[in-house]
Amino acid sequence: MKKCLGCGIELQNENILNLGYTPNLENDLCARCFKVKHYGETSLVNKNKEDYLKVLEMVNRTKDLVIYVVDVLNINENLDDIKEYLQNDMILVLNKWDLLPKSVKDEKIMVYIKERYEFKEVITVSSLNNYHLDILVKQIKRYQHSSHVYFVGETNAGKSSLLNKIISNYSELSPNLTISSMPETTLETIKIKLNDDLTLIDTPGIVDLQNIIQFLDKKYYKLLNSNKEIKPKTYQIRKNQCLIIGDFLRIDYIDGEKNSFTLYIPNGIKVKRMNIRHDYLKDLSYKEYEVNVHEDLVIYGLGFIKIVLNGKIGIYLNKDVKTFLRKNLI
Numbered sequence: 637m638k639k640c641l642g643c644g645i646e647l648q649n650e651n652i653l654n655l656g657y658t659p660n661l662e663n664d665l666c667a668r669c670f671k672v673k674h675y676g677e678t679s680l681v682n683k684n685k686e687d688y689l690k691v692l693e694m695v696n697r698t699k700d701l702v703i704y705v706v707d708v709l710n711i712n713e714n715l716d717d718i719k720e721y722l723q724n725d726m727i728l729v730l731n732k733w734d735l736l737p738k739s740v741k742d743e744k745i746m747v748y749i750k751e752r753y754e755f756k757e758v759i760t761v762s763s764l765n766n767y768h769l770d771i772l773v774k775q776i777k778r779y780q781h782s783s784h785v786y787f788v789g790e791t792n793a794g795k796s797s798l799l800n801k802i803i804s805n806y807s808e809l810s811p812n813l814t815i816s817s818m819p820e821t822t823l824e825t826i827k828i829k830l831n832d833d834l835t836l837i838d839t840p841g842i843v844d845l846q847n848i849i850q851f852l853d854k855k856y857y858k859l860l861n862s863n864k865e866i867k868p869k870t871y872q873i874r875k876n877q878c879l880i881i882g883d884f885l886r887i888d889y890i891d892g893e894k895n896s897f898t899l900y901i902p903n904g905i906k907v908k909r910m911n912i913r914h915d916y917l918k919d920l921s922y923k924e925y926e927v928n929v930h931e932d933l934v935i936y937g938l939g940f941i942k943i944v945l946n947g948k949i950g951i952y953l954n955k956d957v958k959t960f961l962r963k964n965l966i
């Protein structure tokens with residue numbers, strides 16, 4: 637059976653409503669990938685969790701090397717959870733390094749990760765500007781157990797983008813994998829044989845239902861997957877002031893000394909400082925945090941807020957979005 641080179645789904649020309657449809661089986665891409673590639677049009681699919689678990693179970697049975705791709709803005713507090721599913725040797729790749737301000741040093745984050753988690757290697761990369769791809773390829777060669785190497789990670793972490801860059805820089809093949817800012821772009825595993833010693837395998841991204849992207853309007857997809865270096869926004873905040881972020885998040889500073897909040901979120905998202913007596917966004921679900929000195933508040937899928945002093949904050953947000961505190965990452 638012929639498969640779509642972009643997303644891996646089996647091609648079919650029978651039902652235009654089903655995945656894998658193409659009017660002509662001679663085509664290399666399904667209609668969905670064709671639209672994404674040529675018109676940037678997005679259409680969402682809804683796979684269930686079982687489908688992803690099956691992929692991970694399959695990878696786990698192989699014992700091949702796994703490249704675990706994570707969006708550097710979305711470092712989950714449970715980064716290790718993947719090990720419940722995969723016992724394979726794993727290299728952690730922190731992708732989208734280009735989004736962090738140039739002043740942020742790789743070493744800082746490497747130390748942060750290595751103090752808390754155990755991986756064979758940790759590498760900061762950017763598929764956007766080819767940063768550290770050479771190191772990644774070197775480490776793949778060093779740790780591979782067989783010719784097969786799997787790329788896994790959450791949807792939108794940039795697995796297919798990274799693979800396309802490796803394909804174009806390290807082989808004669810053309811990079812055909814479909815990339816998009818919508819979740820769930822790659823639908824099935826896709827094998828790319830670079831040479832007899834190395835076959836790279838793209839996999840459908842795991843969907844974290846607590847990622848904010850699950851709850852935001854389509855108009856935010858592009859904004860959340862920006863390719864512009866983040867310009868951190870710092871606000872000096874006093875008790876009884878709040879920040880309104882986009883039209884989906886409000887952070888009240890309830891108690892504490894004059895504090896400094898630095899937002900590492902995509903540049904296109906508007907932020908306003910107000911007095912907390914305004915009712916704006918107060919209809920959203922509410923929770924409070926006691927923040928310690930030098931902690932980040934992470935809003936999973938959006939980015940994080942670096943807070944300098946201790947204090948009490950209240951946040952209004954969709955109740956299903958994951959938020960947590962961690963030691964300052966940068």
Ligand SMILES: Nc1nc2c(ncn2[C@@H]2O[C@H](COP(=O)(O)OP(=O)(O)OP(=O)(O)O)[C@@H](O)[C@H]2O)c(=O)[nH]1
Nearest residue numbers: 763764792793794795796797815816820821822841
């Ligand atoms: N700024 C920046 N954006 C990136 C980088 N790599 C990928 N992206 C963007 O991230 C989004 C998702 O990229 P994909 O390669 O489709 O992600 P994926 O992990 O294959 O996603 P699934 O197929 O859904 O699992 C796209 O909007 C990419 O342009 C990077 O290094 N820097």
Ligand SMILES: [Mg+2]
Nearest residue numbers: 795796821822
């Ligand atoms: Mg993909």
